[in-house]
Amino acid sequence: MNIVFPTLRNGLFGAILALSPMLAAQAKTPADQLIVGMSMVNLFSIDPANAPGLDASGINANLYDTLVKRDNGNPERHVPQLAESWTVSEDGKQITFKLRSDVKFHSGNPLTAEDVAWSLYRVMKLNFGLATTWKAYGYNLDNIQASIRATDAHTLVIDLPQPTDPLLVIDSLAISPSAVVVDRKQALQHEKNGDLGAAWLVTNEAGSGPFTLSKWSANDSLVMTRFDGYWAGPAKMKRVLVRHMTESQSLRLMLERGDLDLAYGMAAPDIKAIERSDALQVQALQRGTMYYVAMSMKQPEFAKQQVREAVRNLIDYQGIDQQVMPHYGTLNQQPMQLGLAARLPDPGYTMDVAKAKALLAEAGYPNGFNTTIRILSEPPFIDIAARMQATLAEGGIKATIVTGTGNQVYGAMRARNFEMIVARGAERYPHPYFSLRTFVYNPDNSDAAGLPNFQGWRASFFNQQLNELIDRAGVERDADQRLKLYHQAQTLYDKQVGPIMMISQMTDTAVSAADVKGFTGDDAEATRYLGVYKQR
Known part of the structure; x- marks a missing residue:
């Protein structure tokens, strides 16, 4: 087979050595921490305006919030998140959202309708690939600020600039990676040369989600820490540690040894080998x-x-x-x-x-x-x-x-x-x-x-x-x-x-330790760890 390798693949031995000595020595992971193994090779940015990949979506779902969420994955039914309620005008040309008044960003800044409007404006202004979602509905840099606007701190009005089924727009606000709400003040504090904080947000976050970003080393590890001030109540796990692991055998070995709680991306032979294990559970997503x-x-x-x-x-x-x-x-x-x-x-x-x-x-x-x-x-x-x-x-x-x-x-x-x-x-x-x-x-x-x-x-x-x-x-x-x-x-x-x-x-097959409870993969690869815990 004629293959060109610009980069070397991680071997089993290298992946094992990449684990910290503390984790490698323990028979079980800490009770209040979730240790996840997965490939992070496609995780190069977590900026919501420029992070279209599955890996970034899964991370940002825990760092940020959206206005609404799909009800059990149904694209025609949605449930409140940051928005308590919403109405569609009789002519279908306008959607009005009423936001919660008790949400704070990780910075301590209150989340307002202005942050929501600015987040969508930012996507259009930066004009990365995810702006396409909103261009499809007729938005452009000239009309988006007038069409998506805050009328008060907790009211967001969205006008549809062209004939569109408003349900499609609501669904995009639920599932598009670009629809999460960014802390406007925090992002602009890190603005350089008019980039709206883009360079900083590649490796940092300004969200209101159940976890904060503590550390990210590309192709190595990522650490998220519980945000105790989360509006829906604090997560059960104090910390989520994601380790970059590309070899299926490494993932299997770490799971069997008790050094990982959850693994994504395992190869079929390794999944088959552990399907009957009482210590592990397999979930097909x-x-x-x-x-x-x-x-x-x-x-x-x-x-x-x-x-x-x-x-x-x-x-x-x-x-x-x-x-x-x-x-x-x-x-x-x-x-x-x-x-x-x-x-x-x-x-x-x-x-x-x-x-x-x-x-x-x-x-x-x-x-x-x-x-x-x-x-x-x-x-x-x-x-x-x-x-x-x-x-x-x-x-x-x-x-x-x-x-x-x-x-x-x-x-x-x-x-x-x-x-x-x-x-x-x-x-x-x-x-x-x-x-x-x-x-x-x-x-x-x-x-x-x-x-x-x-x-x-x-x-x-x-x-x-x-x-x-x-x-x-x-x-x-x-x-x-x-x-x-x-x-x-x-x-x-x-x-x-x-x-x-x-x-x-x-x-997407996820394999986890049997004592990991409350884990359910989301239909949009936006799995949230808010309700995950260990039954020990």
Whole structure:
């Protein structure tokens, strides 16, 4: 297998040595501390305006709060958080939130509606990828301060600048990583050259959540400490310590020795080996996030539909699902989450080498061509890529695998500077509109548009008819007509052989010690440790 390694992977011995001597010597972790092992390779920023990854979302869910939260993961029902109540005007053009009056930030500053409005303005002003969520609703730097405003300390008014289902906006306020509320005064105290505190917030926080950030060393460890003044009552654990561990065997060993309480990202063989252990418990967390293969249509080969279709015929979907993805994901070939009423059945793609070769010859590549596949240097990405490398070769496409950190891999894709990539990404939240906007929508295909939150833009895929179908679905109030629009969009994307090809829907398996109670993974990878405790 031809693989380029820009960075070395941590070995088992190195991961064990990375644990502090105190933890390594104990048979059990401290009763009031939660010790978590997981890969932090894709955790490069926790700034809410620029932290789209799953790892950052999981951390920020404990450091910050949102106005509302989904009720048991349902995108059409929400429960109060910072907002005690909200109303939608009869014409559907305005949402008014009434905020709690007893919330304080970790700094001691009171949380006000002005902080909420400023937090969303900040996202638009900095204009990182997460601003795309709000641009989709018609917000821009010129109108956001007038459209999202505090009318008093505890009242927030949101005007919708274009026809939009207000429920979509409420849902975005519940689940978007950019919707958390930032302490305006604290952030501006650390402002440099008009950056609204951006440089400081990469590695610091200004939230009101149940934990404060005590320490973060990139690719090493992160410590969160209980915030005793939390408005919903203090967390049960005094501290949460997250250790960077990429090797599944290391995670398993630390769990079995009692040096870890909770682990994410374990490989299937290690999970199977401990499933019957009385000392450990396994929890499968169904996510909305997708594993996918993407091709850049900036590359002349992948700009041709025949080549993209050839690649689609050189992916061993069933083999990957059965041999690589157990405990990682479930087969899904649509750009929409499983279980949604708007989702069409899988198209039934299968591997067909003869058809792929014929398509490549038709496209002018009878002998194939060379390319690269970027991946994170951890399972299941490296296993998917290795399998793809072999099956692509059967059709004549010779792929070199390039591994790297999250910044190296996803950064290249966000910059539209890649050939192929095996990745995992949004849309994390189960909603047909958000799924299609994230994976196949692209309002402006120019480099200058800078729309990295749209996977379609990253892959340089643009189809105006598809955009219009999705736009119409976003404002359509009739449920039957909306369903038809979603079906038409999926069918059109299939015919266009879009460059982002879904492989699997993520299953996040968490393994914990049997005495860890109150842990439930959130549908948006925003697991909160507020109610977690140890029964000893």
